[in-house]
Amino acid sequence: MTRALVLFAHGARAASWAAPFERLRDAAQARLPDCRVTLAFLELMEPRLPATVDALVQEGVDDISVVPVFLGQGGHLLRDLPELAAAIRAQYPHLRLQVAGAIGEDPGVQAAMTEYCVRSLG
Amino acid sequence: MTRALVLFAHGARAASWAAPFERLRDAAQARLPDCRVTLAFLELMEPRLPATVDALVQEGVDDISVVPVFLGQGGHLLRDLPELAAAIRAQYPHLRLQVAGAIGEDPGVQAAMTEYCVRSLG
Numbered sequence: 001m002t003r004a005l006v007l008f009a010h011g012a013r014a015a016s017w018a019a020p021f022e023r024l025r026d027a028a029q030a031r032l033p034d035c036r037v038t039l040a041f042l043e044l045m046e047p048r049l050p051a052t053v054d055a056l057v058q059e060g061v062d063d064i065s066v067v068p069v070f071l072g073q074g075g076h077l078l079r080d081l082p083e084l085a086a087a088i089r090a091q092y093p094h095l096r097l098q099v100a101g102a103i104g105e106d107p108g109v110q111a112a113m114t115e116y117c118v119r120s121l122g
Numbered sequence: 123m124t125r126a127l128v129l130f131a132h133g134a135r136a137a138s139w140a141a142p143f144e145r146l147r148d149a150a151q152a153r154l155p156d157c158r159v160t161l162a163f164l165e166l167m168e169p170r171l172p173a174t175v176d177a178l179v180q181e182g183v184d185d186i187s188v189v190p191v192f193l194g195q196g197g198h199l200l201r202d203l204p205e206l207a208a209a210i211r212a213q214y215p216h217l218r219l220q221v222a223g224a225i226g227e228d229p230g231v232q233a234a235m236t237e238y239c240v241r242s243l244g
Binding site for chain 1: 125127129131134135136138139140141142143145146149150153154157159168187189191192193194196197200214215220222225226227228231232233234235236237238239240242243244
């Protein structure tokens with residue numbers, strides 16, 4: 001089994017927007033040396049999710065975990081991502097594709113965000 | 123001095139999107155009993171930032187910290203929020219208004235997101 005972790009983010013026009021996502025990718029890759037960790041975007045930035053999956057499958061990956069790096073679960077996670085995942089599963093029926101919940105819903109992330117809010121008050 | 127912490131988020135069409143932001147507001151409020159903690163949105167959801175500040179000033183608040191609950195710093199934080207803050211400062215010259223960096227750039231939040239990514243791989 002060859003695994004990959006895809007950090008799925010929205011994308012933006014400003015290149016600077018991607019910086020924390022790139023740091024997250026690098027930090028996760030350092031913790032997961034046996035797993036390919038990569039970023040993919042919904043819109044405005046490249047690579048997009050389908051092209052990312054195509055490339056991973058070409059590399060021999062057969063197990064992909066997608067983590068939505070979104071704070072809340074709006075239309076992008078309730079509709080767009082399920083549609084993308086369904087198309088990928090139809091194209092690659094032997095690929096194992098798991099989709100996690102929004103990173104912003106995680107209790108650990110919530111706790112860290114709360115700490116930041118408290119500290120921001122000075 | 124009467125202080126408020128405003129958690130500034132993007133907004134979305136799906137009401138479910140706001141759930142983690144509401145939990146964050148409640149958790150921060152529990153940690154900051156002497157400070158008014160409230161949510162404000164850039165678009166698609168109410169209340170917007172200017173109306174939120176108007177209401178806080180009416181209540182006697184004279185010191186507001188804004189925490190952008192955004193993962194990255196794109197156009198919304200590089201242009202939209204500074205414009206909103208400039209208009210607020212022009213309208214209320216005696217109000218102290220501080221704007222923090224994007225919550226997703228915080229090292230503690232980054233560490234928690236990294237943990238979530240590692241755990242998501244199972």
